[in-house]
Amino acid sequence: MSTVEALTSAAAAAAPELDALGRAGRARLLRAAADEIETRRDALIATAARETHLGEARLNGEVTRTAYQLRVFADVLDEGSYLEATIDHAGDTPMGPGPDLRRLLVPLGPVAVFGASNFPLAFSVPGGDTASALAAGCPVVLKAHESHPDTSVSAFEALQAAVAAVGAPAGTVGLVHGREAGAELVTDPRITAVGFTGSLGGGQALRALIETRPEPIPFYGELASLNPLVVTPAAAAARAESIADGLVAAVTGSLGQLCTKPGLIFVPADPGGDALVARMAAALAEVPAGPLLNDRVAEGFATIGTALRSRPGVATAATGTGEGALPALLTVEATHFTADLAEECFGPLALLVRYESEKELVEVLSTLPGSLTGTIHSADGDDLAPLLAVLRPRAGRLLFDAYPTGVLVAWAQTHGGPWPSTNTVHTSVGPTAIRRFLRPLTWQNAPEHVLPEELRDGFRGIPRRVDGVLRIG
Amino acid sequence: MSTVEALTSAAAAAAPELDALGRAGRARLLRAAADEIETRRDALIATAARETHLGEARLNGEVTRTAYQLRVFADVLDEGSYLEATIDHAGDTPMGPGPDLRRLLVPLGPVAVFGASNFPLAFSVPGGDTASALAAGCPVVLKAHESHPDTSVSAFEALQAAVAAVGAPAGTVGLVHGREAGAELVTDPRITAVGFTGSLGGGQALRALIETRPEPIPFYGELASLNPLVVTPAAAAARAESIADGLVAAVTGSLGQLCTKPGLIFVPADPGGDALVARMAAALAEVPAGPLLNDRVAEGFATIGTALRSRPGVATAATGTGEGALPALLTVEATHFTADLAEECFGPLALLVRYESEKELVEVLSTLPGSLTGTIHSADGDDLAPLLAVLRPRAGRLLFDAYPTGVLVAWAQTHGGPWPSTNTVHTSVGPTAIRRFLRPLTWQNAPEHVLPEELRDGFRGIPRRVDGVLRIG
Numbered sequence: 039m040s041t042v043e044a045l046t047s048a049a050a051a052a053a054p055e056l057d058a059l060g061r062a063g064r065a066r067l068l069r070a071a072a073d074e075i076e077t078r079r080d081a082l083i084a085t086a087a088r089e090t091h092l093g094e095a096r097l098n099g100e101v102t103r104t105a106y107q108l109r110v111f112a113d114v115l116d117e118g119s120y121l122e123a124t125i126d127h128a129g130d131t132p133m134g135p136g137p138d139l140r141r142l143l144v145p146l147g148p149v150a151v152f153g154a155s156n157f158p159l160a161f162s163v164p165g166g167d168t169a170s171a172l173a174a175g176c177p178v179v180l181k182a183h184e185s186h187p188d189t190s191v192s193a194f195e196a197l198q199a200a201v202a203a204v205g206a207p208a209g210t211v212g213l214v215h216g217r218e219a220g221a222e223l224v225t226d227p228r229i230t231a232v233g234f235t236g237s238l239g240g241g242q243a244l245r246a247l248i249e250t251r252p253e254p255i256p257f258y259g260e261l262a263s264l265n266p267l268v269v270t271p272a273a274a275a276a277r278a279e280s281i282a283d284g285l286v287a288a289v290t291g292s293l294g295q296l297c298t299k300p301g302l303i304f305v306p307a308d309p310g311g312d313a314l315v316a317r318m319a320a321a322l323a324e325v326p327a328g329p330l331l332n333d334r335v336a337e338g339f340a341t342i343g344t345a346l347r348s349r350p351g352v353a354t355a356a357t358g359t360g361e362g363a364l365p366a367l368l369t370v371e372a373t374h375f376t377a378d379l380a381e382e383c384f385g386p387l388a389l390l391v392r393y394e395s396e397k398e399l400v401e402v403l404s405t406l407p408g409s410l411t412g413t414i415h416s417a418d419g420d421d422l423a424p425l426l427a428v429l430r431p432r433a434g435r436l437l438f439d440a441y442p443t444g445v446l447v448a449w450a451q452t453h454g455g456p457w458p459s460t461n462t463v464h465t466s467v468g469p470t471a472i473r474r475f476l477r478p479l480t481w482q483n484a485p486e487h488v489l490p491e492e493l494r495d496g497f498r499g500i501p502r503r504v505d506g507v508l509r510i511g
Numbered sequence: 512m513s514t515v516e517a518l519t520s521a522a523a524a525a526a527p528e529l530d531a532l533g534r535a536g537r538a539r540l541l542r543a544a545a546d547e548i549e550t551r552r553d554a555l556i557a558t559a560a561r562e563t564h565l566g567e568a569r570l571n572g573e574v575t576r577t578a579y580q581l582r583v584f585a586d587v588l589d590e591g592s593y594l595e596a597t598i599d600h601a602g603d604t605p606m607g608p609g610p611d612l613r614r615l616l617v618p619l620g621p622v623a624v625f626g627a628s629n630f631p632l633a634f635s636v637p638g639g640d641t642a643s644a645l646a647a648g649c650p651v652v653l654k655a656h657e658s659h660p661d662t663s664v665s666a667f668e669a670l671q672a673a674v675a676a677v678g679a680p681a682g683t684v685g686l687v688h689g690r691e692a693g694a695e696l697v698t699d700p701r702i703t704a705v706g707f708t709g710s711l712g713g714g715q716a717l718r719a720l721i722e723t724r725p726e727p728i729p730f731y732g733e734l735a736s737l738n739p740l741v742v743t744p745a746a747a748a749a750r751a752e753s754i755a756d757g758l759v760a761a762v763t764g765s766l767g768q769l770c771t772k773p774g775l776i777f778v779p780a781d782p783g784g785d786a787l788v789a790r791m792a793a794a795l796a797e798v799p800a801g802p803l804l805n806d807r808v809a810e811g812f813a814t815i816g817t818a819l820r821s822r823p824g825v826a827t828a829a830t831g832t833g834e835g836a837l838p839a840l841l842t843v844e845a846t847h848f849t850a851d852l853a854e855e856c857f858g859p860l861a862l863l864v865r866y867e868s869e870k871e872l873v874e875v876l877s878t879l880p881g882s883l884t885g886t887i888h889s890a891d892g893d894d895l896a897p898l899l900a901v902l903r904p905r906a907g908r909l910l911f912d913a914y915p916t917g918v919l920v921a922w923a924q925t926h927g928g929p930w931p932s933t934n935t936v937h938t939s940v941g942p943t944a945i946r947r948f949l950r951p952l953t954w955q956n957a958p959e960h961v962l963p964e965e966l967r968d969g970f971r972g973i974p975r976r977v978d979g980v981l982r983i984g
Contacts, residue, residue: 253931438958438961440956450598480924482908484909510983
């Protein structure tokens, strides 16, 4: 039996036990995991800093986010509405006598999670996919990202300690390394869903493998995103400097290695826009270069950056300083915008598209693929309807006078957008990400003793829909 | 421009208008469609009876169900919880200051719906997929089933009349015929999701086509289902006759052409089981044969029935009488059960598996693929845990002392189960089927005037989650 088989078998064996722990038991597990992550904060940061070059401040925030996120999902379990508990008592209906029907969302089974390179904690081993899958009641077999293997092991040990501390089955979490193991994992018949955060190419390769399975399973990929950001003429006229400073920070934060980096920025071809571009160029020229997360990211950044610079009409407005991946601002006139400019360049680079008119702006926007986000900086009096009409079908999150980096873990969050940013109709951040790992199950005419307690008549404490009416607790 | 292109272009143009109609406008559309279907009841029944041989009583029920279902989705729109409206006001969070985030489920865009052969109305042109997609705000391009083209056209005209009556955009509904148009439809870039009810082979072919698209879209298939039903020794001893009568009705109703037909029935190898089988055989021998829905169904029924009969240990316990597809009961001992007996035979045939012990029963059940339903007939004192442990991961609906045919349109319904019964983690019957055609969208720091009214602070009347707390209206 291979390592993967051993882990998926253990996960399959753990699945009913993890489900049987109930919401309270799994909330204890998630809180214990948060505690373990925080207990190991310094060691995790040191290891991740060595492996990723992300810096201690950023990694410290990531530990905080990771622990917070685990506790948010514990709260989600306590609150219980995610179960969509529904009771329709037997009775007459326009279709004749109806049976007693009771519905709950139940866990899918063992889930494979592929960690991201750019968030070695919050979107990796102990990250959002893991937290939401465990909350759902799904054991998780993790694929460590090859660019931070030690961080993965350390974080995994924290999860294992939490599993042991609350008496959850040992198969609740597993960890594998290497591309071969990853391929074996997604085609293993015991795996019921895959969560993935990474490159478009990597996601497509995994998806193609999953398609070879006799039994289809959901693939939840978070892939590539341009995150178009529009500055209206009125906004540029009113506050060119503050927008420029915000943009440079958003483009170069974490050296641009964020899936929500605004990669394509639409600036009017007018004096306000000129001021904005000048300010951005001046600020960006001061930003130091640095090492990217791994060789593949560095190679992609160099290749795509070079390709973008070679396109007709593309000019370099500014580059940063120092050794490593150089921050860069490119510019192009909207009339020169072509589809091959609409490619994500993962790293500290943004393309500024200078537009002459709203018509021209909307025309270019209408050619863009889907993104996680779409942003408008405007001023009072701007009619946003034409921009929203073209951005809304292309984004999972619409921002106004804000920057798309920074994805709050909150009920109202959506981190997911049209292809190629994701391939699904779900979010991967926030409480509702749990929905990815659940399926509905209905009990018909069931004796009370076989029902989950949340579906019994006397149960209180979670929102339920009873005979069509939603009730709180 | 081909017919398909013309219709999908019209659908794409209609999408924002259909969304802008709002919940109230789309509820009017659905109620108008229900009215139109009922107004045309007699003509629809006459046409469908001619094309499907299903009989007027059954078709009359289908008209009622279709109109009822359209009105249920209108009620779902009025109630509004399906939007999952969520507001997180700006404020401090453990991760620092949080922005104002507001989330709603929004329509995907134009949807393709492939009608089923076995429900020419309720699961075809004006059926559940169409009702839920229109409710979601998605224009629908329909593929008529080739075995009831006139019924499809008549039902489509009813939908068109409703669209005109409420002033919805003409592209809200479209209809195409033929396999080539179907293939063109699912690969059309304007189509954002596909609903399909039909054969496993047909569904797999469509899915393979969809996989060739550059942009992946969800395929919601309702395909093949064995619907295992277990009779415990105590249940057989207590009420062999009533179970036998119920089973024969379930196996032969609509000539077995229901996706929830119990095709695999587990009966103890004991005197109670003998009595049950004898009663079933006697009752089934009286059931008249008849014409199946179309040549493909008839061919599949004959081929699979012949194959099942040829397997080692399989005996024929009874056959019906008359001309056409003969109802049949086959039997096999559990020790002879092999994977090739676990194939759906669409038509009036069931295989009775005689088991000696619970251990033997559970062993066979553990080899079965997923089904829409799993059923247990038991008596007081039976320990159902071992059966539930093996049935629960294999079904979308668990029934107790009941029969799986008859799928009530109700909030607590699940019509969807593990592969190959469906390929998704959703239901295709009941209000929550609407979730298939929606995606989350978040507005961040949005000025009030660009927000949908359901996300504005003062709005009342639908359930919303505000700052983490679910509130009714």
